[in-house]
Amino acid sequence: MERIEEKLKILADAAKYDVSCSSSGSKRKNTGRIGDASASGICHTYTEDGRCVSLLKILLTNHCIYDCAFCVSRRSNDVKRAAFTVEEVVELTMNFYRRNYIEGLFLSSGIFKNADFTMERLMRIVKKLRLEEKYNGYIHLKTIPGASEELIKEAGLYVDRMSINLEMPTEVGLKMVAPEKDHESVKKPLAFVQNQIQEYKAESKLIKHTPQFVPAGQSTQMVIGATPETDLEIMNVAKTFYNDFKLKRVYYSGYIPINTENSLLPQVGSRPPLVRENRLYQTDWLLRFYDFNLDEILNPKHQQLDLDIDPKLSWALRNPQYFPIDINTADYKQIIRIPGVGRQSAMKIIQSRKFGRLSEYQVKKMGIAFNRARHFMRCADTPIILGTPSMEYVKQTILQRNSTKYLTTVSDTQLSLF
Numbered sequence: 001m002e003r004i005e006e007k008l009k010i011l012a013d014a015a016k017y018d019v020s021c022s023s024s025g026s027k028r029k030n031t032g033r034i035g036d037a038s039a040s041g042i043c044h045t046y047t048e049d050g051r052c053v054s055l056l057k058i059l060l061t062n063h064c065i066y067d068c069a070f071c072v073s074r075r076s077n078d079v080k081r082a083a084f085t086v087e088e089v090v091e092l093t094m095n096f097y098r099r100n101y102i103e104g105l106f107l108s109s110g111i112f113k114n115a116d117f118t119m120e121r122l123m124r125i126v127k128k129l130r131l132e133e134k135y136n137g138y139i140h141l142k143t144i145p146g147a148s149e150e151l152i153k154e155a156g157l158y159v160d161r162m163s164i165n166l167e168m169p170t171e172v173g174l175k176m177v178a179p180e181k182d183h184e185s186v187k188k189p190l191a192f193v194q195n196q197i198q199e200y201k202a203e204s205k206l207i208k209h210t211p212q213f214v215p216a217g218q219s220t221q222m223v224i225g226a227t228p229e230t231d232l233e234i235m236n237v238a239k240t241f242y243n244d245f246k247l248k249r250v251y252y253s254g255y256i257p258i259n260t261e262n263s264l265l266p267q268v269g270s271r272p273p274l275v276r277e278n279r280l281y282q283t284d285w286l287l288r289f290y291d292f293n294l295d296e297i298l299n300p301k302h303q304q305l306d307l308d309i310d311p312k313l314s315w316a317l318r319n320p321q322y323f324p325i326d327i328n329t330a331d332y333k334q335i336i337r338i339p340g341v342g343r344q345s346a347m348k349i350i351q352s353r354k355f356g357r358l359s360e361y362q363v364k365k366m367g368i369a370f371n372r373a374r375h376f377m378r379c380a381d382t383p384i385i386l387g388t389p390s391m392e393y394v395k396q397t398i399l400q401r402n403s404t405k406y407l408t409t410v411s412d413t414q415l416s417l418f
């Protein structure tokens with residue numbers, strides 16, 4: 001038992017660098033088995049540096065034949081190594097689950113021997129959990145780059161989500177810190193799984209009892225700040241991956257310096273770029289849910305996101321011609337572009353104005369960030385101001401009033417999304 005505890009310590013610690021742990025999108029229902037994966041996602045906990053981790057998030061092993069400079073499990077790193085057996089992972093998951101410690105399993109691995117050797121063990125774990133233990137909880141499995149399609153296909157029948165990490169956003173960046181790896185070995189399995197998802201979905205329309213295949217879809221993760229890609233390059237890659245592989249999520253993981261030997265990487269002791277990570281998530285959100293085009297937020301003239309203000313505010317300040325927006329006449333798509341107004345608040349505005357023109361005091365009650373929004377919108381009682389204030393003045397006013405939210409010195413904690 002002590003040996004298992006020690007392995008757990010090593011392999012849970014090594015897994016903490018992977019941030020792609022959310023379980024959104026799963027609808028696995030309890031059918032007389034043990035547990036279920038709820039659609040609203042599994043419980044997460046937050047580590048001291050603000051990262052979100054699910055409760056049983058482990059590696060099968062931290063042995064690895066590769067030597068990616070940014071990774072704590074790289075073969076040249078002098079760390080304690082450990083590996084679980086298939087039975088140990090199954091037993092741990094079931095024991096934790098029965099005690100209510102966890103609501104799902106996030107399983108990844110270093111690569112021992114070769115990709116198939118590792119993938120075969122991962123596949124056996126998820127198969128055993130589902131078929132022998134009747135485990136019905138959430139499973140997120142990392143695919144091993146280079147593993148055979150047969151193994152990926154079989155594993156896909158037992159898991160909710162699969163993911164495979166792109167690591168560095170561009171091939172050039174990846175070659176700088178992991179010359180043995182390439183993006184092709186990530187794209188290939190992503191495309192294969194995507195095809196299988198579509199095939200199983202199509203088949204389920206014709207045959208009632210077609211099994212589910214990766215029902216919560218796929219995701220990937222990029223490491224940010226280890227290599228010199230711009231935010232424009234990073235978001236271009238994310239956009240391509242969302243389009244080409246219909247990913248549910250792209251995760252952006254600010255690089256935590258852990259390598260003292262590689263001079264190309266940020267030095268140990270430097271702070272992880274968590275504010276930048278947060279800005280990338282906000283941009284990702286704007287592209288997926290706010291109908292923004294990437295070139296409105298990032299383009300050759302504006303290749304990096306502002307760190308002191310969020311990307312929607314930054315866009316609004318650069319585009320004063322679209323403002324102020326009259327919330328009593330504008331459509332939903334225009335209203336969600338007002339800085340400080342989210343999708344829910346925009347819906348509330350649309351619903352409420354059916355009963356009469358809205359004044360500022362009514363809009364304030366709808367959950368908007370009024371101190372930001374007021375510079376960009378007009379309500380029924382907004383006073384007419386002669387002349388237009390400069391956008392630099394607006395920015396400074398917002399920054400002064402929101403000193404805690406936008407404080408740039410808070411660079412090692414995560415900010416709220418909007």
Ligand code: SF4
Pocket residue numbers: 064065066067068071072073074075109110111178
């Ligand atoms: S292959 Fe994965 S686990 Fe191995 S060193 Fe590279 S990033 Fe780390």
